[in-house]
Amino acid sequence: MESSKRNKASLDLPSFILSGSVLLLFVIVALINADFVANTVDYLFGLSATYFGIIYQITLLGTFIIALVLAFSKFGKIRLGNIDKPEMSTFKWISIIMCTLLAGGGVFWAAAEPLSHFITVPPHFSGIKGGTQEAVVPALAMSFVDWGFLSWAILGTLGTIVLMYAHYHKGMPLKPRALLYPILGEKIMKKSVFGTIVDSFSIIAVAAGTIGPIGFLGLQAGYGLSSLTGTPNTLTVHITIIILLVIAAAISAVTGIHKGIQILSSFNVVLAVALIIGVLLLGPAQFIFNNYFEALGLYMNKFISFNTYRGDEAWLGLWTVFFFAWFVGYGPMMAVFASRISRGRTIRELVITVAIIAPVITTFWFTVIGGTGISQELKLPGSVSAALAEAGPPAAMMAITEHLPFGMAFGFLFLLATIIFVLTTTDSMSLTISMAISGNGHPPRWLRAFYALVMGLVAIVLVSVGEGSVNALQSFIVVTAVPVVLLLLTTFWTAPKVCKDLYEEQKDLL
Template identity: 60%
Template sequence: MLATFFVALWLGFSRYGKLKLGKRDQPEISTFKWISMIMATLLAGGGVFWAAAEPMYHFVDAPPLFGEDNNPSTALAQSFMHWGFLAWAILGTLSAVVLMYGHYHKSMPMKPRTLLYPMFGEKINNNIIGKVIDAFSIIAVAAGTIGPIGFLGLQASYGLQAVFGIPDVFLTQLMIIIGVVFISTISAVTGLYKGIQWLSKFNVRLALGLLAAVLLVGPAGFIIDQYVVSLGTYLTEFVSMGTYRGENEWLGLWTIFFWGWFIGYGPMMAMLVSRISRGRTIRELMVAVAIIAPVVTTFWFTVVGGSGIYFEMENPGSVSDALMDTGMHAAMIAITEQLPLSWIITPLFLLLTVLFVITTTDSMAFTISMGITGDGNPTSKLRIFWAVLMGVIAAILLYIGEGGVEALQNFIVVTAVPVSILLLPMIWLAPKVAKKMANKA
């Protein structure tokens, strides 16, 4: 992942950075809508679920690399490592360049197998290796999407009980998942440039509004100060955190799980990024995905998670008790209920979580359908099928209980292993492809 990030930066700011992608001179959608679609798809429930829970967890129980409890900057810096530059770089930088070259310049299908076109040529389109690649990529992203749907069921159900007194039971979780699937199917019928685009734009605007609200009524000075300090810690310890191989149990629960999750998303996110990035330059792509997206994400984690740390420092146990006693899904409510105007801010955070997961469900149903058909505009019926299937599996896992969700987390990591092998060659194939495009320009 370190290599992917550094090669992506080099490629974006090299002489190849000016190359237009997708055989199109002008972008199909505006820059704001483009970045919104990319960010809303990956952040999913993580944008609220993990932004509230992870920094607080690292604050209470310090990461082994740092070994100092109750340190806000190291708690946030460790969260930045999991959700920052390396995570975003693996999702749609080098792989998107290779995929766009294969699909738009060489007329290969919009499928994960096309990532290996520069190595195998057209043979990859009709042999067993290509089929295996597609299958593993689809399974990995489906598992990675089912997770946020399940996390949403837990978090939203708990939030509804805390705010409105609605019982936090499986039936409530099931109704939430049914609502997510229903809205995703409506979005699927309206198409890529209406449903997903509108949801993504609304998501980002709501997130920006809530960010401004928290800064206005919350501990703004603490948030800004901790962002600067934590970002400095993140950058100075960047290589150390990225290569840490100490405590295996901790790594399995955190770094390996998160990076396995993101790697599993890699091929399908590359397909989505490729589908919406025609007319963009390589530099625009690298800056948007590898720089802008992680900077925004880390600041968002500081606003949400940093507020939680502030409240915990002012009133020990006010956030950590809910986190440790009830679970990670309780952290967001414990934080937002301590803010002024919590009666409106808390429901809006719940709405944001739901909308993020709806966008991810719809986007991944769209890309899975592309991966099956090889068509950039798959039928709405196929998209609806996958949205419903992922919702059903998430509901079953929640019904099973904690063991089901834990099994899914382990499955996410397992499915990421073959996908990581697929993404590894992108480190040298993307520069190779860029050189070929430059020679033909």
């Protein structure tokens, strides 16, 4: 029986107040002394990356391996969600997964990260000179490490299995604390200080991870519009973009998964496919395909050593550990969201889609965008790297489109794709935070709109204070990932346990 029937929805005021207070305190202190906030976050970021970096890596690797074992074992046919068939079509389901989980980083980082590794070769490849043909495949392969199989697996496999069991099969509220239900039983779901802390840290982490991209989108879209149209790249433009984004996100979140979120996701998937085809037809298609397959082969051949690399902690803190911590921070709330949209799916469908199909699509997307930039840089050194060095990731994306035929059209379309990626993530996370506060899959509409607007307001305040404050919030998710990773580690035991229980219930049907 679904939890919304057994547990009347009610706002979890302690989690609401605690998570809101931490974010409010962050903003107030940033307004008073932005440098203090930035320095404090940098210090805590360094500590968490140094002492928990290896734990993030172990958690992601373990999650991926256990998920694959469960998916391809006898448990793979178990159907989650207590219904006989999927709630939504496969295309809609995959579209929502791709757009929500990939988010805005999937455009700007797809341009900036491969190019950054191409210019400054990662320490794994000490004998290769940056900016040369030999640096192309290593650059792409290291981008795959950060956005590949492990990063996707932590967002929607083991945690989703546990939450769907607790919510749909046992009637527990759809909250991050339900990840502990197989261990602590119903007492974790009652008025529990520990449960409140678990929910609050999960909400804070995902809010920080979402507010950051909203703020950066204002900065990046402002740069993009200035580059394409000559519009002044001012604070007013940045704030206007963020206001429009959060209004659209609030409307989308209010209409729900089957309307606003699904329509935006489906449209953006079609747009992304069209952009890929356009770049392949008008760009360096042979270069892209050749280097993609070689980079994917290198990534898979060195899979364990790349993902467990500990040789240069400073570099890891800038790249792999940073991204791994970011995805860990999203983990519990993404599991809540994936549980809401995956009802009726089998464990095998869930794992193959989230941990295999989505990463393969993502790595190809990175190669199409980043590989095009690298190809341009090989032909004309400085054509893209100069813009990247001067103005960061948004400049890299615009520089790449400028060198393509119909560059202005490509620039507008890539900018539109980025806006919709961030918009989809914002409305989805507004819905998900609302689910965590209310405890069921159909939270009040006002609550969904409230969180979209609050995240936008925080982003506006931080952008107004200065880009460094947005950077600090972006790094803050790595700090909040510390308690969250301990929560996700429990799924190493609880997910197999849940599978055994569900198998006993369904074995006559499998």
